[in-house]
Amino acid sequence: MSFDAELDAKGLNCPLPILRAKKAIGELSSGQVLKIIATDPGSVKDFEAFCKQTGNELLSSSEADGAFEFMIKKS
Amino acid sequence: MQDASPTKRLSAEERRTSIIEVAKHLFARSGFHGVSIDEIVKEVGVSPAILYRHFKSKDELYESVLHEFSCTRESYVETVVAEDIGFEQVLRGMTTVFVNSIINQPDLLKMEMHSQLEGNTASQEFFLNRWKSFTDYIEYNLSELINHEKIKPMNVEAASLIYQGMIREVLLLKCLRPTDRLTDMPIDEIVDEIINLFLKIITPA
Numbered sequence: 050m051s052f053d054a055e056l057d058a059k060g061l062n063c064p065l066p067i068l069r070a071k072k073a074i075g076e077l078s079s080g081q082v083l084k085i086i087a088t089d090p091g092s093v094k095d096f097e098a099f100c101k102q103t104g105n106e107l108l109s110s111s112e113a114d115g116a117f118e119f120m121i122k123k124s
Numbered sequence: 125m126q127d128a129s130p131t132k133r134l135s136a137e138e139r140r141t142s143i144i145e146v147a148k149h150l151f152a153r154s155g156f157h158g159v160s161i162d163e164i165v166k167e168v169g170v171s172p173a174i175l176y177r178h179f180k181s182k183d184e185l186y187e188s189v190l191h192e193f194s195c196t197r198e199s200y201v202e203t204v205v206a207e208d209i210g211f212e213q214v215l216r217g218m219t220t221v222f223v224n225s226i227i228n229q230p231d232l233l234k235m236e237m238h239s240q241l242e243g244n245t246a247s248q249e250f251f252l253n254r255w256k257s258f259t260d261y262i263e264y265n266l267s268e269l270i271n272h273e274k275i276k277p278m279n280v281e282a283a284s285l286i287y288q289g290m291i292r293e294v295l296l297l298k299c300l301r302p303t304d305r306l307t308d309m310p311i312d313e314i315v316d317e318i319i320n321l322f323l324k325i326i327t328p329a
Contacts, residue, residue, distance in 0.1 A: 062257040064200035064218065065264055071205060091194075098201040 050109065050120055053081040059088045059116065063095050070096070070121065074105060077123045082108065085119040092117050140178045143168050148189050152231035155238030156186055156247070190250050193232055200257065211265045216319055218261065219291060222254075223315055230299045237300075258291075259284040266326065275327050283326060290318045 056073045058066035066087045073083050085096070093110060096119045100107040108120040134142065146168045150159040161182055165175050179185040203209075203217030226233050239247040262284040269275045297303065298311040306314055 061264075062253065062260045064204040064214070064257065065260050067201055068204050068214075068261075095199065095201050098199060099205060102201065102205050 051082070052084040052120060053077060054083050056083060056085045058092070059086055061087065062089050063091045066092050067095055067099050070099065071103070074103075074121065074123050079123055081123050083121045083123070085121065087117050087119070088115065090117070092119075096121070136178070139170070139174070143170070143175060143178060143185070144189055144192055147185050148192070148231050148235075151186060151189060151238070152234035155235075155242055156182070156244060157242055158238075186247070189235075190247060193229070194250070211269065212319075212323060214261070214265075216316075218258065219315055219319065220312070222258070223291070223295065223311065226295050226299055227311065233295055233299055255288050255292075259288060262287055278326065286325070287322055290322065291315070294318060 054073055070085055104124045106122040108122050111118050147164050165172050200218050204214055236251040263280045266280040266283055270277050294314050
């Protein structure tokens with residue numbers, strides 16, 4: 050899946066990945082995609098809640114090698 | 125055959141939950157090492173065989189209790205997605221969420237205290253992680269503020285440690301061992317006051 054910006058939030062605990070994602074999405078245009086890599090297991094629920102509240106679209110949420118990857122499309 | 129007492133029969137899931145609930149209180153009271161499986165089954169009112177059907181060992185039961193806490197983990201998402209809020213508002217919001225989570229489940233704080241003494245690495249990591257949300261947030265944001273010359277340079281790790289220490293002490297005072305200190309002040313007022321003092325330290329006039 051292609052993306053327009055990437056955010057490395059490895060090693061950070063909630064809410065920092067969310068805060069930094071909010072900032073990164075703010076710099077994108079509508080329809081662009083942000084890829085986020087995080088290691089906090091709580092980030093799965095948090096990014097779901099984040100997208101629900103902000104109206105951005107969570108395209109995918111996956112896990113590999115202890116890291117979580119999220120693709121979020123700006124609304 | 126008809127069940128003699130159908131209302132008393134719990135489903136496997138309900139039984140599991142009831143064991144976790146009882147274990148939570150016992151671990152909070154006496155720590156991991158201070159509680160035996162015998163005590164837990166006696167308190168739940170089941171045989172050891174039934175407990176072992178749900179949990180292979182005391183370790184697994186303890187982990188399940190921690191897991192249960194982490195499922196009801198406080199969420200900071202709502203606090204941080206609100207429009208245009210700065211360091212102070214987020215810090216106040218996060219602190220309120222965290223403090224309320226302990227007020228609602230003082231067992232969590234008690235288990236943390238026991239875990240500190242017992243030196244169980246897995247559980248220590250679990251509890252450290254809960255505080256890490258704060259310390260990460262404070263360290264990251266203070267560093268940003270220093271980079272933008274909004275505040276004077278300081279050791280941000282020491283600053284986050286100060287904050288953690290203050291909040292922990294308030295929780296201990298109000299949730300675990302009430303004393304005659306600050307009895308007239310409800311917990312939210314003390315926390316507010318402490319945040320005011322913290323902000324004065326990091327942003328001197």
